[in-house]
Amino acid sequence: MARIAVIIPVLSNFKGLTETLQSIRTRHDWTPIIIPQWRQKLALSAAWNEGLAQAKEKNFDYAWVINDDILASKYTLDNLVSFLETCDPQIVMITGCNVAGAFDNPYDILSWNDDEHIASAEGNFAEHPDFSCFLVRPNFCELVGPFDENFFPCWHEDNDMHRRINLLGYKAGSTSAAPYYHFASVTFNQDTNPDKHKGFENSKSYYEAKWGGYIDHEAWVTPYGNAKMSVKDWYVR
Secondary structure, eight states: OOEEEEEEEESSOHHHHHHHHHHOOOSSEEEEEEEEHHHHOOOHHHHHHHHHHHHHHTTOSEEEEEOTTEEEOTTHHHHHHHHHHHSOTTEEEEEEEEOGGGOSSGGGGGGOOOHHHHSSSOOOEESOOOTTEEEEOTTHHHHHOOOOTTSOSSSSHHHHHHHHHHHTTOEEEEEEEEEEEEOOSHHHHHOOOTTHHHHHHHHHHHHHHHHTSSTTOOOOSSGGGOTTSOTTOOOOO
16 A cells, blocks of 8 residues: 555645545545645745655655545546556656546446456556646656746646656657546636736746746756756756
8 A cells, every 4th residue: 555645736626625634535544735825925846846845755655646625536646656556667747548538427427337348457658648636656757857936827847847858768658547536727716816827828928938938848858958958957047
């Protein structure tokens, strides 16, 4: 039985947090690590880094980083753990598979039974990770570096990390054996700030400045085109 840190940053969706926690079912020993974004005003990437640092300090076997607006199926966490326990060591991140489109009622996933197809941890692996539900080993940040905290308040920190993982010769992806329901953009939709869209544009511009182009059109293989920098590095502002 593994010890798992369940890391959930929370900005305002407290109802969603409760339902997310209630949906977790596993044979493993798990402990929630709630990152209080509502108080700390952290970028999402910084909240992830804080949670991962706590998980490593407390010697958890795995860290499961999830949004506060997901519902897990009975297969989700156990199959993610089983996948990492047996997969190619070059795979440093495995994520769940969002099956929101399969349900009219989100809560149906809580009682969903599909043992024939997804009870096995093997499932299908696609190199398209979903960062609203990802599992990593404790040495993740040592291998690929922490998440870049310049993406504020969020957006594109996941694209940045996926690019870095690939550039370092590792892999990240999703498995169909770990389905979950993602409500999506709950915190963003609750935000009444008329300037909230500027955050996306700022993060997009920063990604382009860091890699010399937008997603799939990057010109550089080191941050900011600086050959003296490691792929793991980013300028601390």
